[in-house]
Amino acid sequence: MEYKERYKEVFSQIHPMKNFDQEELYMKKSYKNITKKWVGIAVVAALLVSFCLTAYAANLFGLRDLLLPQSYEAAQIVEPEKEQPVTPVESEKEQPSQPVDMISLVGFSNTPEAKAAAEWQAFLNTYDVDAALENIGNNVFAPETSYIHYRVYNQEMADKLDQLVTKYGLKLHTSMLTLTPDEQHTELIGSENRAFSGYMYEDGTFKFDGILELAGCGNLEYQFQCCVRGSFTDIALNINDIGDYAEWSYTTKDGTPALLALSPYKSLIIVDLPDSFVTVNVLAGAETPFEKAHSFDADDLEHFADSFDFSVLTSTKSVNH
Amino acid sequence: MIKHSNNFSQSGDKSFLKNVLKVKAFRTEVRSVDKTVFRALSETYQSMVYRIALNFFRNIQDAEDATQEVMLKLYLRAEPFDSQNHARNWLIRVTLNYCRSIWRNPWRQHISLEELTAAIPFSKPEDSALFQTVMELPEKHRTALYLFYYEDMSVREIAEVLKLSETAVTSRLSRARKALKDELTEVPSDGI
Numbered sequence: 001m002e003y004k005e006r007y008k009e010v011f012s013q014i015h016p017m018k019n020f021d022q023e024e025l026y027m028k029k030s031y032k033n034i035t036k037k038w039v040g041i042a043v044v045a046a047l048l049v050s051f052c053l054t055a056y057a058a059n060l061f062g063l064r065d066l067l068l069p070q071s072y073e074a075a076q077i078v079e080p081e082k083e084q085p086v087t088p089v090e091s092e093k094e095q096p097s098q099p100v101d102m103i104s105l106v107g108f109s110n111t112p113e114a115k116a117a118a119e120w121q122a123f124l125n126t127y128d129v130d131a132a133l134e135n136i137g138n139n140v141f142a143p144e145t146s147y148i149h150y151r152v153y154n155q156e157m158a159d160k161l162d163q164l165v166t167k168y169g170l171k172l173h174t175s176m177l178t179l180t181p182d183e184q185h186t187e188l189i190g191s192e193n194r195a196f197s198g199y200m201y202e203d204g205t206f207k208f209d210g211i212l213e214l215a216g217c218g219n220l221e222y223q224f225q226c227c228v229r230g231s232f233t234d235i236a237l238n239i240n241d242i243g244d245y246a247e248w249s250y251t252t253k254d255g256t257p258a259l260l261a262l263s264p265y266k267s268l269i270i271v272d273l274p275d276s277f278v279t280v281n282v283l284a285g286a287e288t289p290f291e292k293a294h295s296f297d298a299d300d301l302e303h304f305a306d307s308f309d310f311s312v313l314t315s316t317k318s319v320n321h
Numbered sequence: 322m323i324k325h326s327n328n329f330s331q332s333g334d335k336s337f338l339k340n341v342l343k344v345k346a347f348r349t350e351v352r353s354v355d356k357t358v359f360r361a362l363s364e365t366y367q368s369m370v371y372r373i374a375l376n377f378f379r380n381i382q383d384a385e386d387a388t389q390e391v392m393l394k395l396y397l398r399a400e401p402f403d404s405q406n407h408a409r410n411w412l413i414r415v416t417l418n419y420c421r422s423i424w425r426n427p428w429r430q431h432i433s434l435e436e437l438t439a440a441i442p443f444s445k446p447e448d449s450a451l452f453q454t455v456m457e458l459p460e461k462h463r464t465a466l467y468l469f470y471y472e473d474m475s476v477r478e479i480a481e482v483l484k485l486s487e488t489a490v491t492s493r494l495s496r497a498r499k500a501l502k503d504e505l506t507e508v509p510s511d512g513i
Binding site: 008016238 | 385
């Protein structure tokens with residue numbers, strides 16, 4: 001059998017799990033077919049129902065105060081009909097990269113967490129410019145250490161990370177818990193709000209994916225990230241072009257000051273609490289089509305923000321394990 | 322310390338922004354491809370889009386998401402295609418663009434190659450083994466290989482769709498084939 005036939009024989013067995021019909025696509029963005037498992041939110045719930053904190057963000061910063069050093073995405077292939085210039089690539093070299101705006105999810109730029117994140121991002125941008133690390137495969141550097149929670153692939157990177165956390169007085173994460181399905185806890189965030197996959201670090205830093213049913217928009221996917229102060233969390237969010245975002249400050253229904261930002265493709269809710277920094281990445285933007293008369297707009301984002309009670313959010317440092 | 326304004330930083334006026342968004346929403350409504358055409362193209366190319374995304378991500382969930390996103394873009398596309406080939410190449414480009422745009426997204430979940438292979442119901446163990454071997458190749462080799470072997474695209478067509486030189490495509494295919502020689506032992510007649 002020829003190469004081609006053998007290859008086809010194998011890959012012809014691969015199909016998407018389901019077909020995407022027109023009606024479903026029309027409803028897309030209101031409900032993406034998530035096959036991720038339900039996760040129990042027992043630990044998250046412990047955060048949500050634990051001690052009340054007075055919301056604090058008297059001097060709220062803007063989105064630009066979250067910017068990290070620009071990262072680089074692989075150049076995109078431009079559709080010919082758009083008549084945009086195509087970056088020439090004439091050899092086997094990687095395509096030239098395009099800068100994208102990355103924001104910190106650990107705090108505004110004046111915090112030690114954000115300074116460390118920015119410095120780490122700058123280091124990563126210059127460290128592996130020839131993408132040599134992509135060839136390391138599934139080899140994990142120092143799997144029994146804290147480095148496994150970070151993009152650390154060799155001793156040199158580990159040394160840099162140690163230097164950073166020492167410089168800014170932070171701690172490295174030591175363990176991570178994958179949140180497992182447990183539907184009985186879903187009632188704690190309401191029937192319109194469902195949590196899916198998630199994880200939590202030992203200090204209470206956590207992230208989960210969720211779906212919120214919002215009037216007029218249907219089901220909207222989001223990602224909820226809470227980073228506890230005092231630890232170094234190697235996480236950032238690609239927002240493509242910060243110039244695409246309209247932002248404004250807003251006080252949620254529970255009285256928590258928040259920064260809201262709306263772009264054509266995604267929206268952000270950012271809450272700066274005394275002991276943690278929360279980012280909700282809403283996977284809907286101003287150009288997301290819905291059945292309603294208009295697309296996802298500023299009012300929708302404010303309603304979305306109102307659906308969370310940020311005032312009861314605190315870290316697990318306050319919870320007895 | 323920068324105190325943030327209560328107003329929109331971009332437009333400066335909330336009602337103005339709302340009007341802009343309404344116009345954009347209207348444009349989205351009227352710009353959608355003929356539904357019969359969509360159905361035909363979707364049935365023909367949905368699996369292709371999925372396989373390209375799976376080759377790229379090595380992750381079923383991401384490939385499903387990519388397929389849905391690309392089908393949505395097709396659904397909302399206003400301009401007609403000149404030919405079926407035009408539609409196919411457009412879908413390939415859109416798929417790869419989407420994949421590249423979220424490749425470094427920190428929210429992405431990573432699964433092992435073993436988990437991925439186990440999740441696909443291959444009919445024979447040797448098929449699983451070949452799939453896994455292909456997936457161990459670098460992404461740029463996997464994509465070129467898929468377009469060449471499965472989509473029967475010529476080196477020139479691949480070069481066009483990937484915006485590479487024909488030499489670069491040939492090089493990728495050669496390297497991929499070399500890496501796969503243990504799994505694919507027959508003599509090739511495909512010219513690479």
